[in-house]
Amino acid sequence: MESAPLSRLCVHTITTKPLVLDRAVEAYQQAGVAGITVWRDALQSLGVKQSAKLLVESGMKVVSLCRGGFFPGVTQEDRSKALDDNRRAIDEAQAIGAPVIVLVCGAVPGIPLVEARKQIREGIESVLDYAKQAKVKLAIEPLHPMYAGDRSAVNTLGQANDMVKEISSPSVGVAIDVYHLWWDERLEREIDRCGKLGAIMAYHVCDWRTPTRDLLLDRGLMGEGCIPLKQIRSWVERAGFDGMIEVEIFSNEYWQMDQIEFLGKIKAAYIEHV
């Protein structure tokens, strides 16, 4: 399978966490990275307005804002706070020109997963008009089952597709991340279904290391793990997706290295393995 073109390479600011936003933009551009997905913490150094200005002037493609979500809560107050926070995220996405917000939907120990999914759906529906007015789309990101306890009650692409179908709005779709979904025997057919729903809004890559030394912060660079990246990309593209390919790696190991050197590795891994 041919390499994906560099014009589709996007990097998440969290991937190069040690770089503040202006340094990240500069470094990405020097490395030939075309797109950027901005994590909300990266907006803090300059503030939203200045960050937006920097991004516009850079000419980089702003792919997504990460992240909204965390809808479930034990009390009504908790759930209301989550909605407020999602509206702020929508404001921020609009300000920086991000067409999509990635939703890490949330899970709370003590709330059964079925109930949590109900609260997630209600949460998305509650902020949907606000998102539409801002022309920002919402992408449900199904998370690996190892995060079902405290990060997301949506743990398969099938569940995300079901939710998209139930909500049935062109403003709500899915972010497909290979790290979370690679193990699922239903992945190929659910990617196909997601495409038919017109719902593939984002595609995230990295790799699954064996052994994985940390539940959160030990993602691998593409090619150093066991995820069949080219196969999954072929499924996503067959389903009609031709958008940016986003490199999202949380790694204590890589955050410790020189981030310019790391970007070089990302680019090489993207060309060879994605």
Place this chain on the structure above:
Amino acid sequence: MESAPLSRLCVHTITTKPLVLDRAVEAYQQAGVAGITVWRDALQSLGVKQSAKLLVESGMKVVSLCRGGFFPGVTQEDRSKALDDNRRAIDEAQAIGAPVIVLVCGAVPGIPLVEARKQIREGIESVLDYAKQAKVKLAIEPLHPMYAGDRSAVNTLGQANDMVKEISSPSVGVAIDVYHLWWDERLEREIDRCGKLGAIMAYHVCDWRTPTRDLLLDRGLMGEGCIPLKQIRSWVERAGFDGMIEVEIFSNEYWQMDQIEFLGKIKAAYIEHV
């Protein structure tokens, strides 16, 4: 829901890893634990024969031997070695009077999951006659998707049920472990299906901590995590299972405490939360 009776309480030797087998048997009996599942490493201190003698004389119910499996391999030689090891496990199970061997089926980075599952099925079929002659049953244990990279390509109860159905032998069934399966929205119906297949051979409990600090060695005591234990037990019992309830906890934290005290906690947690 009523507490499960103490007559169904079984503890895995790995749960109290610091205790050698004779100390474990003594401590379990003092704590009123009726059953024991023996991990193969626990047979090393006394050897298989002496261990068997100790277990018979104790009068404890030997529930399972843990563990066989790890069938997939890159070379034919690797796969043959795995079969030899499984035959040794069958010998050991027969020797200690364990009616069931739990199979951690295996996965190897670089072998696609579909191929790994094929090798697992072939591996089980290759040792099946040997197991039958020894009157030892084989229980496929689906493992959490976070182990799909290097421990098991069977990651849902649905996949385990499919494999049981394909192999179609009364000597091959499933070990249901809440830690691996609690997150799956299909769990209730797959437990039902497993019961209809006559295939529920073991039921393992512990809890899922939030946050979980280690991929392998941070299992929680029942009641200190987010697994709906009583609900899952009700499904398993409705599906016809009335066998032993096995406490299997790998925990660096608990292994550091006094193991007699830990057994007291296990018993209390079993009564209150299982």
